[in-house]
Amino acid sequence: MSYSTFNRKHFDSTKEPMFFGENVNVARYDQQKHPIFEKLIEKQLSFFWRPEEVDLSTDRKDFQRLEEHEQHIFLSNLKYQTLLDSVQGRSPNVALLPIVSLPELETWIETWSFSETIHSRSYTHIIRNIVNDPTVIFDDIVTNKEITKRADSVSKYYDQLIEMVNIYNTMGLGTFNIPGKGDIEISMKALKKALYLTVASVNVLEAVRFYVSFACSFGFAERTLMEGNAKIIKLIARDEALHLTGTQHMLNLMASGKDDPEMATIAAECKENMRNIFIEAAQQEKEWATYLFKDGSMIGLNAEILGQYVEYITNVRMQAVGLDTHFETKHNPIPWINAWLVSDNVQVAPQEAEISSYLVGQTDNSLDDSDFDDFDL
Amino acid sequence: MTSTSKQTSLQRSEKVHRVLLGKQQILVTEDEPLLAQLERAGIHVEYQCREGYCSSCSIKLLWGHVSYPSEPLAWVQSGYLLACCAIVKSDIEIAFFAN
Numbered sequence: 001m002s003y004s005t006f007n008r009k010h011f012d013s014t015k016e017p018m019f020f021g022e023n024v025n026v027a028r029y030d031q032q033k034h035p036i037f038e039k040l041i042e043k044q045l046s047f048f049w050r051p052e053e054v055d056l057s058t059d060r061k062d063f064q065r066l067e068e069h070e071q072h073i074f075l076s077n078l079k080y081q082t083l084l085d086s087v088q089g090r091s092p093n094v095a096l097l098p099i100v101s102l103p104e105l106e107t108w109i110e111t112w113s114f115s116e117t118i119h120s121r122s123y124t125h126i127i128r129n130i131v132n133d134p135t136v137i138f139d140d141i142v143t144n145k146e147i148t149k150r151a152d153s154v155s156k157y158y159d160q161l162i163e164m165v166n167i168y169n170t171m172g173l174g175t176f177n178i179p180g181k182g183d184i185e186i187s188m189k190a191l192k193k194a195l196y197l198t199v200a201s202v203n204v205l206e207a208v209r210f211y212v213s214f215a216c217s218f219g220f221a222e223r224t225l226m227e228g229n230a231k232i233i234k235l236i237a238r239d240e241a242l243h244l245t246g247t248q249h250m251l252n253l254m255a256s257g258k259d260d261p262e263m264a265t266i267a268a269e270c271k272e273n274m275r276n277i278f279i280e281a282a283q284q285e286k287e288w289a290t291y292l293f294k295d296g297s298m299i300g301l302n303a304e305i306l307g308q309y310v311e312y313i314t315n316v317r318m319q320a321v322g323l324d325t326h327f328e329t330k331h332n333p334i335p336w337i338n339a340w341l342v343s344d345n346v347q348v349a350p351q352e353a354e355i356s357s358y359l360v361g362q363t364d365n366s367l368d369d370s371d372f373d374d375f376d377l
Numbered sequence: 378m379t380s381t382s383k384q385t386s387l388q389r390s391e392k393v394h395r396v397l398l399g400k401q402q403i404l405v406t407e408d409e410p411l412l413a414q415l416e417r418a419g420i421h422v423e424y425q426c427r428e429g430y431c432s433s434c435s436i437k438l439l440w441g442h443v444s445y446p447s448e449p450l451a452w453v454q455s456g457y458l459l460a461c462c463a464i465v466k467s468d469i470e471i472a473f474f475a476n
Contacts, residue, residue: 043430043450238426241426241430241433242430242431242450244431244432245430245431245432245450245451248432248452249452252452252454315474316435319435319454319457319474320432320435320451320452320454322454325474330473331421332421332423335421338423338424338425338433341425342425343427343428
């Protein structure tokens with residue numbers, strides 16, 4: 001069961017489950033058990049962007065003109081997003097690559113995680129632009145209680161899965177006494193349960209946890225403030241929506257039993273846990289909104305409206321993974337946010353800014369004589 | 378001389394279907410996805426990507442038939458439709474939240 005970087009067994013990878021089957025050997029994409037992951041890779045690659053493409057020179061002046069409580073809102077959100085993407089830039093790789101069994105899913109995980117590292121780099125780009133000493137901001141991420149509280153919630157399922165898989169890869173199945181932790185049971189069922197809850201928690205991270213920050217960034221941009229930042233957040237939101245689809249597919253494939261029959265039982269057993277992960281995250285996000293606005297609101301947004309938005313978006317995301325909705329809020333209290341979240345609505349002059357879904361070198365080779373019917377010489 | 382684009386516009390379907398949403402009734406055609414037509418009718422639908430990968434515009438399909446010109450990237454739960462890319466193919470009834 002120990003991990004091999006090139007499994008020497010000869011087997012048909014299209015017959016393997018997504019996780020806990022054979023370690024992947026040949027990275028081949030001509031055949032796939034779940035073609036969706038190949039499609040997600042292609043989509044993510046077509047989204048490629050670099051933070052330096054976005055000019056932030058006006059943001060620096062804007063930031064200096066913000067009121068102190070607005071600077072608190074802006075910087076706190078940046079810190080929180082930095083935390084989330086620090087986790088996401090490594091954890092899918094560390095937790096999932098040792099147990100993945102399909103080449104297309106393995107590469108999707110790597111592609112997904114890589115795109116998170118671009119998000120992290122963009123926070124450095126933004127922070128370096130608006131403050132003189134970025135270290136003050138970055139250091140606060142590991143000491144600020146409001147942030148570290150959230151760090152526990154977003155990393156605990158990952159950490160548990162990683163610990164269990166480490167034991168499994170060295171010791172195999174059984175119950176093992178780990179110094180300082182007591183007896184830990186490593187069974188296939190316990191491993192799969194830890195996996196399911198990890199994917200559920202990541203789904204919630206990308207489905208709910210980012211959205212208070214997104215709303216604030218677009219709230220500033222509605223007032224034509226911090227518009228460079230909003231442009232970057234738009235690109236990040238587009239990536240996150242795609243990642244979200246990735247975990248929704250994993251969860252729904254697991255629950256359907258089509259990929260691994262035992263996962264269907266586990267998904268059914270974990271349904272209540274998954275509900276609770278959504279509800280706990282929504283609660284934390286509402287508390288976060290209160291923390292953001294503790295010294296004052298910003299025009300168009302306050303803790304109450306953001307709380308309703310959290311409830312609303314949580315309902316939408318719960319429904320997407322087959323859960324009943326939990327909150328009463330059935331209408332979006334800030335419908336203007338969708339115009340910002342949509343990818344391609346601000347690009348009026350491509351020479352002045354990047355087109356957000358620009359495919360490099362895309363040409364159409366399937367030309368037919370009839371395509372020239374409109375031409376008169 | 379006819380061009381392909383002109384031919385396409387002439388072939389636009391004249392089919393009109395009814396969409397029931399609670400007590401409201403909206404008439405839609407098969408010419409474009411449901412989302413844009415609901416918006417024109419003044420109905421707010423949650424959306425994000427508008428190209429079938431984010432699943433934000435997932436709506437309960439109580440009965441009736443829709444089709445997708447190309448398969449969306451998002452997972453479409455059974456009994457739901459993705460408004461941004463679904464073409465309505467019969468009279469349908471929709472609802473925003475399942476419970």
